[in-house]
Amino acid sequence: xxxxxxxxxxxxxxxxxxxxxxxxxxxxxxxxxxxxxxxxxxxxxxxxxxxxxxxxxxxxxxxxxxxxxxxxxxxxxxxxxxxxxxxxxxxxxxxxxxxxxxxxxxxxxxxxxxxxxxxxxxxxxxxxxxxxxxxxxxxxxxxxxxxxxxxxxxxxxxxxxxxxxxxxxxxxxxxxxxxxxxxxxxxxxxxxxxxxxxxxxxxxxxxxxxxxxxxxxxxxxxxxxxxxxxxxxxxxxxxxxxxxxxxxxxxxxxxxxxxxxxxxxxxxxxxxxxxxxxxxxxxxxxxxxxxxxxxxxxxxxxxxxxxxxxxxxxxxxxxxxxxxxxxxxxxxxxxxxxxxxxxxxxxxxxxxxxxxxxxxxxxxxxxxxxxxxxxxxxxxxxxxxxxxxxxxxxxxxxxxxxxxxxxxxxxxxxxxxxxxxxxxxxxxxxxxxxxxxxxxxxxxxxxxxxxxxxxxxxxxxxxxxxxxxxxxxxxxxxxx
Ligand code: F0G
Numbered sequence: 001x002x003x004x005x006x007x008x009x010x011x012x013x014x015x016x017x018x019x020x021x022x023x024x025x026x027x028x029x030x031x032x033x034x035x036x037x038x039x040x041x042x043x044x045x046x047x048x049x050x051x052x053x054x055x056x057x058x059x060x061x062x063x064x065x066x067x068x069x070x071x072x073x074x075x076x077x078x079x080x081x082x083x084x085x086x087x088x089x090x091x092x093x094x095x096x097x098x099x100x101x102x103x104x105x106x107x108x109x110x111x112x113x114x115x116x117x118x119x120x121x122x123x124x125x126x127x128x129x130x131x132x133x134x135x136x137x138x139x140x141x142x143x144x145x146x147x148x149x150x151x152x153x154x155x156x157x158x159x160x161x162x163x164x165x166x167x168x169x170x171x172x173x174x175x176x177x178x179x180x181x182x183x184x185x186x187x188x189x190x191x192x193x194x195x196x197x198x199x200x201x202x203x204x205x206x207x208x209x210x211x212x213x214x215x216x217x218x219x220x221x222x223x224x225x226x227x228x229x230x231x232x233x234x235x236x237x238x239x240x241x242x243x244x245x246x247x248x249x250x251x252x253x254x255x256x257x258x259x260x261x262x263x264x265x266x267x268x269x270x271x272x273x274x275x276x277x278x279x280x281x282x283x284x285x286x287x288x289x290x291x292x293x294x295x296x297x298x299x300x301x302x303x304x305x306x307x308x309x310x311x312x313x314x315x316x317x318x319x320x321x322x323x324x325x326x327x328x329x330x331x332x333x334x335x336x337x338x339x340x341x342x343x344x345x346x347x348x349x350x351x352x353x354x355x356x357x358x359x360x361x362x363x364x365x366x367x368x369x370x371x372x373x374x375x376x377x378x379x380x381x382x383x384x385x386x387x388x389x390x391x392x393x394x395x396x397x398x399x400x401x402x403x404x405x406x407x408x409x410x411x412x413x414x415x416x417x418x419x420x421x422x423x424x425x426x427x428x429x430x431x432x433x434x435x436x437x438x439x440x441x442x443x444x445x446x447x448x449x450x451x452x453x454x455x456x457x458x459x460x461x462x463x464x465x466x467x468x469x470x471x472x473x474x475x476x477x478x479x480x
Contacts, residue, residue, distance in 0.1 A: 001320055002327055012327035015320035016416050019066070026052040026382050028479035033379060033470045040458025041375045041443055041466070043384045052382030053422055055411045058325065058350050060106075062268040063416035065315055068308040075307035078297070084307040085297035088273075091310040095246070095317060096223075096253045098275035100282035102289055103299030103306055107224055107262025107272045108133035112292060114260060114274065115184075117284045118218060119143045123184040126174045128166045128200060129153070129192045132392055134222070136452055143184060146174055153195050154405050156344045156355040161236040163348075164192035164200035164229070166208050175215055185218035186211075190252070191225035191232070194388055196408060197329070197348030199232040202240065202251060209255040221256035227266045227322040228349030246317035257281070265350070266322075267312035268415060271301040325350065325413045332413065332423050339431040344408065354430070356389060356407040360440055365390055367442025367462060370407040375461070376440045377409060379469050381429035386410045391443075392454045432477070439472050441465040 003013045027035065027050050039045035043056060054061065076083040085103070092101040104110045111134050119125065121142030127134075130145045138145050148170035153163045166188060175183065188208060192198045212219040230248035233240050240248060253259055258281055260274045261267070276282050286296060293300035301309075315321050326349050333347035342358035354377075356363075356370035363369040370389030377385050389407035396402055411426065433440075447458040 001323070010331075011420055012324075012331050014416070014419060015324065016063075016065075024052055025049060026480060029379065029470050029473050030479070032382055033466055036375055036378055036466060040446065041371070041461055042454070042457055042459060043374050043378060043386060044455050045458070046378070046384055051378075051384045053418060053426065054384050055351070055413065055418075055426075056384045056386050058265055058412045058414045059262065060264040060270045061414045061417065062265070063414075064268050064308060065311070067315070068268065068311045071307040071311045072304040075303040077303050080295050080297055082297050082303055082306075084303045084310070088306050088310040088313075091313045092273065092275050095249065095313045096259060096275055097250050097277075098253065098259060099277050100275060100279065102274045102282070102285055102296065103301050103309070104272045104274060104289070104293050105300035106264060106270070107222075107260065108137065109293055109300065110260035110262075110272050110274045111137045113285050113288055114220065114258065115141050115143070116288055117281075118220075118258075119184040123182055124174070124178055125184050125187055126166075126171060127187040128164050128189055129195050131189060131193050131222070132452060132454070134187070134189075136394075148174060149192075149195065153192075153198065156196070156342070156353075156358070156406065159346055161199075161232075161346060162201040162204060163195055163198035164189070165204040166200070168204070168207050168211070171208065171211055175211070175217075180215055180217060183217055185220045185258070187220045187222060188256075189222040189224075190229035191349035193225065193350065194392075194406070194408075196344035196353040196406070197225070197228070197350040199229040199236070199348060201237050202233055202248070203237065205252060205255050212257075218258065219256050220258045220260070221252065222261065223253070223259055224262040224265050225349050226252060226261065227316040228326055230317070231319075231322040231326055232349065244317070245319055245322045249317050263309045263312065266316045267309050268316070269305045269309045269312050271299075271305045271309050273299075273309070321415070325415045328413045328418070328420075328423060331420065332411070332427065335423070335427040336430060339427070339434070341431055341434045351410045351412040353388070354409040354411065356409050359409075359434060360437055362438070363440070363442045365403045365407065366401065367444065368407075368459070369442070370404075370409050371443050371459065372440055372461075373409040375443065375466065376433055376469060377411070377430060379466060380433040380473055381426060383411065383426055383429070386412065387454060391457065391459075394451060394453055432473075436469070436472055439465060439469045
């Protein structure tokens with residue numbers, strides 16, 4: 001909850017208390033350099049023992065609640081027909097309003113099944129924006145993602161409250177150009193991840209829904225970050241101020257034909273699900289579930305996680321839970337803005353995003369500014385972040401580099417994990433880095449996998465800048 005202090009300053013006060021802790025280690029800057037070099041300048045290849053604040057992602061690393069942990073103890077371990085599944089189904093019906101649910105081991109497994117059932121080669125999927133795994137599954141099957149965001153979406157210095165909206169005119173054009181037969185489905189992603197955690201409005205979603213209905217197109221909602229999109233609708237969309245997050249979530253779900261989510265985010269577990277009210281879709285998807293995931297009542301998940309997912313779904317729409325990360329992100333973004341550090345605005349969900357093109361304007365996109373910045377933040381702070389730019393965009397079929405629309409360094413804020421003092425530390429070190437940005441140069445690949453290269457790719461620093469930056473840090477700030 002945001003509290004205004006007597007001084008006038010606002011801080012996001014944590015609405016939970018910490019009852020289990022994990023020791024973290026702040027390695028000295030020389031050690032960070034060694035670890036980064038061992039990891040090929042790729043933050044995915046760091047070990048957590050070398051990391052102070054792990055802000056790589058909010059996925060699967062949120063703090064669970066006491067009730068979720070307690071639920072794990074009463075999970076019903078059965079291959080088929082376990083009660084945990086029925087408790088999950090009841091939660092899905094109560095919270096999301098869907099009659100049918102299929103658990104899957106994580107979000108991309110849902111994408112895999114949805115594409116297997118609904119997508120044919122050469123078909124297109126119009127969407128507000130791609131997510132990496134979403135696009136990979138579509139392309140593997142010979143499909144094409146069409147991003148039909150409004151132009152404002154790529155403006156990182158915007159005040160537009162709903163940069164995750166679909167551009168309705170572009171949607172109409174796509175329908176005119178491809179026709180119903182060539183459109184597999186229309187996809188909307190809540191709190192659009194790769195645009196910098198930007199929400200869409202319910203008004204926009206309703207328009208998309210209306211058009212889909214008119215043209216008999218399937219409408220799929222990726223709700224991995226649904227409670228945060230709903231929280232931002234409550235804050236920003238006229239007419240929703242007095243609705244609860246739970247009501248808004250339900251309204252969003254009522255508009256989609258097929259819903260899926262990575263439950264690793266808003267539901268604070270390690271799993272995922274697909275849900276629908278359409279029996280035919282459900283049966284089509286269900287028949288493939290045991291082939292790729294597991295039997296219907298566990299879907300490839302540990303039943304402990306199934307039980308905790310049921311509880312996490314019920315908890316995620318509570319105002320303070322839906323808002324805990326959003327409020328910290330807002331604080332983070334506003335503190336950096338005050339220091340003139342270029343960040344994506346307005347603040348959204350899931351993370352604070354540095355705009356690497358503006359932070360490091362001297363690095364050409366072919367030398368991966370967002371990757372370089374992610375490496376530099378680790379060196380300057382021991383904080384692990386994620387490159388969300390050209391490294392995260394695979395080459396085209398002919399091996400040509402595709403320059404990403406945005407070069408973002410994502411500093412994720414997992415839910416209920418870090419405190420305001422951690423954010424203050426991050427702000428200080430990132431500001432220091434911004435003042436010394438000339439020391440940072442580009443990266444080049446030394447080993448590049450053919451698909452989702454950002455996971456395992458190895459890079460090196462141009463002119464060995466990693467060492468220069470560490471020497472500069474040491475001279476001013478010492479080892480830490
Ligand atoms: N859709 C969205 C919007 C996501 O953010 C993610 C994952 C997925 C689908 C895939 O789900 O990881 O459970 O298989 N996002 C993570 C991230 C990986 O770090 O943003 P998954």
